[in-house]
Amino acid sequence: MSEVLRLEAPFSEAAARSLEVGQRVLLSGVIYGARDQAHRRFIDALERGEELPLDLRGQVIYYVGPTPVPPGRACGSAGPTTGGRMDRYTPQLIAYGVRGLIGKGKRSPEVVAALKEHGAVYLAATGGAGALLGRRIREMRLVAYPDLGPEAVYRIVVEDFPATVAIDSRGQNLYELGPARYRKA
Amino acid sequence: MRELNVELVTAQVARLCQEANFDLPPDVEAALQEVGKREESPTGRRILGELCENARLARSDRIPLCQDTGLVLVFVEIGQEVRVTGGSLSEAVNRGVAKGYTEGYLRKSVVADPLRRVNTGDNTPAVIYYDIVPGDAFRLTVMPKGFGSENCTALGMLKPADGLEGVKRFIIEAVDRAGPNPCPPVVVGVGIGGTADKALLLAKRALLRPLGSRHADPFIAGLEGELEEQVNALGYGPGGLGGRMTALAVHIETFPTHIAGLPVAVSLNCHALRHKTWVWEGEKSE
Numbered sequence: 001m002s003e004v005l006r007l008e009a010p011f012s013e014a015a016a017r018s019l020e021v022g023q024r025v026l027l028s029g030v031i032y033g034a035r036d037q038a039h040r041r042f043i044d045a046l047e048r049g050e051e052l053p054l055d056l057r058g059q060v061i062y063y064v065g066p067t068p069v070p071p072g073r074a075c076g077s078a079g080p081t082t083g084g085r086m087d088r089y090t091p092q093l094i095a096y097g098v099r100g101l102i103g104k105g106k107r108s109p110e111v112v113a114a115l116k117e118h119g120a121v122y123l124a125a126t127g128g129a130g131a132l133l134g135r136r137i138r139e140m141r142l143v144a145y146p147d148l149g150p151e152a153v154y155r156i157v158v159e160d161f162p163a164t165v166a167i168d169s170r171g172q173n174l175y176e177l178g179p180a181r182y183r184k185a
Numbered sequence: 186m187r188e189l190n191v192e193l194v195t196a197q198v199a200r201l202c203q204e205a206n207f208d209l210p211p212d213v214e215a216a217l218q219e220v221g222k223r224e225e226s227p228t229g230r231r232i233l234g235e236l237c238e239n240a241r242l243a244r245s246d247r248i249p250l251c252q253d254t255g256l257v258l259v260f261v262e263i264g265q266e267v268r269v270t271g272g273s274l275s276e277a278v279n280r281g282v283a284k285g286y287t288e289g290y291l292r293k294s295v296v297a298d299p300l301r302r303v304n305t306g307d308n309t310p311a312v313i314y315y316d317i318v319p320g321d322a323f324r325l326t327v328m329p330k331g332f333g334s335e336n337c338t339a340l341g342m343l344k345p346a347d348g349l350e351g352v353k354r355f356i357i358e359a360v361d362r363a364g365p366n367p368c369p370p371v372v373v374g375v376g377i378g379g380t381a382d383k384a385l386l387l388a389k390r391a392l393l394r395p396l397g398s399r400h401a402d403p404f405i406a407g408l409e410g411e412l413e414e415q416v417n418a419l420g421y422g423p424g425g426l427g428g429r430m431t432a433l434a435v436h437i438e439t440f441p442t443h444i445a446g447l448p449v450a451v452s453l454n455c456h457a458l459r460h461k462t463w464v465w466e467g468e469k470s471e
Binding site: 078105128131183 | 306424
């Protein structure tokens with residue numbers, strides 16, 4: 001599992017289902033940055049039977065609230081935020097068609113079940129490595145909810161963005177398997 | 186008596202906000218390198234390597250270590266022989282936060298009201314603590330606190346009968362419950378005693394002690410070492426993906442308490458333990 005897999009985003013259900021827990025990936029392509037309040041608005045829209053401001057079916061959502069971009073740069077600091085805060089919204093978004101999630105930290109059993117049922121994956125990026133991860137972002141453009149400031153939705157072009165498959169589409173969970181290997185009594 | 190004009194405070198707070206976010210303190214960086222040598226998990230070692238590289242990039246590029254540039258805690262110690270002039274000190278501190286966060290391209294993460302959640306736009310207000318101390322110096326520490334770790338804070342109003350064992354169990358359970366979420370390797374700040382609010386503040390202040398230091402009381406120092414071992418037996422490791430190094434340190438502060446109580450508070454900080462201090466001992470004036 002030490003081989004690093006180069007993965008293009010967005011990716012298909014078949015590609016998602018082929019990823020295994022613990023696999024290191026370098027992700028390149030287009031992903032969408034969205035966090036707490038954007039998720040809430042997505043779900044509100046879905047529950048009202050409305051279209052989302054952008055089509056997220058088959059796409060990858062990155063839980064990120066980046067810092068403002070300094071002049072002359074593509075991106076500031078842009079590491080992952082805690083995925084668990086999105087747990088109450090995620091199963092619905094997976095059912096809607098979101099294919100991948102990038103964040104950090106543990107997820108609820110409901111999220112794991114949704115990943116299994118619909119063939120989606122949860123990738124972990126290193127929390128607190130925002131300066132390093134921001135360098136792997138080539139382009140960032142605000143695409144929805146500008147009033148939310150750092151919580152707005154961004155279209156993000158990444159190149160060789162490092163992540164690890166934390167929960168695969170079979171429900172194998174590195175946040176359980178990893179610590180279990182090193183836990184003493 | 187020395188006179189300190191608040192305009193100087195504003196400028197210094199602005200500077201400290203930026204430095205804290207760009208420049209990981211040397212003791213924290215050294216601790217990350219040190220645990221990298223002791224980590225058994227290959228994934229853990231890789232993550233620690235990323236964190237050291239992240240610290241170098243943040244410093245050289247002046248890009249925040251973490252995109253969560255925090256809610257700013259400010260600890261002020263005012264010598265009782267210092268006279269603060271030129272306006273409100275708290276307003277001056279907040280002007281400094283706004284200036285630092287705006288000019289430094291730091292994220293504005295503060296909402297004006299916890300329920301209605303509209304962003305204040307300049308990361309103010311800070312949470313400010315004032316202490317009046319003897320002497321004629323002025324000391325100010327800026328600590329941007331990220332909420333991945335802040336959300337893992339725990340408070341227990343234990344019974345005196347719960348004793349030392351109960352306190353240890355409470356602390357370990359708090360770190361265990363937090364698991365990967367506060368971005369391990371964490372620093373565990375513990376406050377024991379006082380009232381509920383005092384215990385929480387002690388836990389926060391404990392985070393500011395230099396890494397590698399021990400409590401002056403050998404009994405408490407021993408407890409810190411014991412808890413470090415227990416926390417590092419939990420198996421979370423860097424990033425919570427499995428490993429030995431779940432904590433860089435456990436720091437404990439205590440305070441006298443009531444005969445009926447045993448408050449214990451746990452405040453976790455991510456590996457990016459950001460803080461910067463300014464000490465003013467300006468010109469003497471009559």
